[in-house]
Amino acid sequence: MKYIFGPVPSRRLGWSLGLDILPYKTCSYDCIYCELGPTTRLTSAPVGLIEPGAVLAELESFMVSHPGQVDFLTVSGSGEPTLHPELGALIRALKRRYALPVALITNGSLLFRPEVLERVRAADLVLPSLDAVDPETLAAVNRPHPDLDLDSLLEGLLALGRLPGPRLWLEILFLQGLNDHPDQIARFRQVIEKINPERIQINTVVRPPVEAQAMPLAASRLAQIKELLGPRAEIIARPDRRSERTIQLEDEIITLVSRRPSTVEDIAQLTGCTPEEALSLLQRLMAAGKIIPAPFDREVYYRPRTRDT
Template identity: 45%
Template sequence: MSTYRYLYGPVPSRRLGASLGIDLIPKKICSYDCIYCQVGKTTNHTLKRKAYYPTEAIKKELKEFLEDPDNAGRVDILTFSGSGEPTLHAGIGELIRFLKEITSIPVAVITNGSLLWDPQLQEDLLPADRIVPSLDAVTPAAFEAVNRPVEGLSVSRVIEGLKAFRERYKGEIWVEVLLCEGVNDAETDIAAIKKVLDEIGPDKVQLNTVVRPPAEVTARPLSEERLREICEFLGEKAEVIASFDTTRIPAYHKATEEEILNLLRRRPETAQKMSRSLGLHLHEVEKYLTQLLRKEKVLALRRGDEIYYEIVG
């Protein structure tokens, strides 16, 4: 059972391996309010960078985890994320530098990429090994429809930020593009995204679609076939990450999956309640639920503002 407040995992991640998550932002502080967001609706829509959680407390947990001999070899990558946008945390640069001093495990940042125009944030992220920013749309209409950005944030500013960061940053940039049927997947949207991606020049482009219960029911997934077609069009750096086989993921534990199923055999639960009952971080529970949904072992049902999971059969 995890005793950490800001760390979760290691969780299975096809693109990152066994990833120790570092949760920098409380639910739900973000510069976007994406229709597909699995965390829920944004309640604090902002571009303000500050220490939403105390930086020293996060450092203390990181040190403790990394110095524990039981954790040796369990983690492939340290990943900054959050129940919102992690680059809003003003201490992210200090935390990355701290990790670089105490461990050789690579550091990644999963971000919506909306603040990369900020020179201070660019500086903060330079020591990281991999940045995984999103770019779901490049036209104002599609951007507004899918990402619902904070007032005053334009897609051209986001794109300029990505380009400026690419020029300064020597590590890997893997851009994630999440497509929702009928929202940002028109031929014209895809052609425009390709043009901008070609200008940015990321190391990889990762195509995704809605796989977990989204904030809005209007966020519907693309078929795997359509995603593959788009992937081919985007070129050799593109890959589909929307579906994957858990048998290839080292940190996916059958026992944890079984614990979740056991809870659901008693009654339908929300991910939050399961997270509390099992002492697992919400993100970790969500990773397992994604797999269980894919394997059709559970169903997701919306009741009011909450999403409940129910066992199938």
């Protein structure tokens, strides 16, 4: 599958099937905490390299072969989905075809543009991010495209909050020493009151980030912040519960398939796992958007996901 991933169990959305509608790491931000690596195409302009028809065709084939396995269709993936000019048409097509709610995960940076707000209107649930309430922190944490700034981000989030239709769950990712100062928390609270989201979802870093200075907050500090942000706040950060061995094997597999495309059997042999274990690790890596299958001559090979795939 090139454009869909999962379904993955999500505490927020149940079994969520992800739709990836942009080339890898095409984003308006280059966040220091991104788990997908550095942004390879930093842009604030519409890009539409992936045809919605191709995404819908792949989705249809999945839905036919996996009936009843999905609770939410979630447009997200490895870039900023609101950059896609046909996002709105895609969401409307999803809603017409499937009796499933559609969620949109966005960094929120482009919502100040009326045409972008129009694109998100058809979603049932929009989950934008807000990691900074001052320009310096936005620049340090999210490293936005030069066209974007804090004023435009807040303008967009306020407009989303006023939009009739989609429910709004605002996510804030806290980083040690960067956006967790008591003054910043107080300012977050003021801004959130104006945006008026249904839920405030508190997160921190749980996977290796792009930059080492993106340090997670302790669970006790997250709990304090939750109290400070009021009754609509909830902690969604979950520790990475993969064992050391799983982390090491996943790293080994990525290295192996980066050298040459490999089958499950190749990977089992080279890593010393059973074929079942290798397949389960490959499925996790596919769900995380790190590798893709590459069928060839009646075999399925796996290779890294790149910006073009």
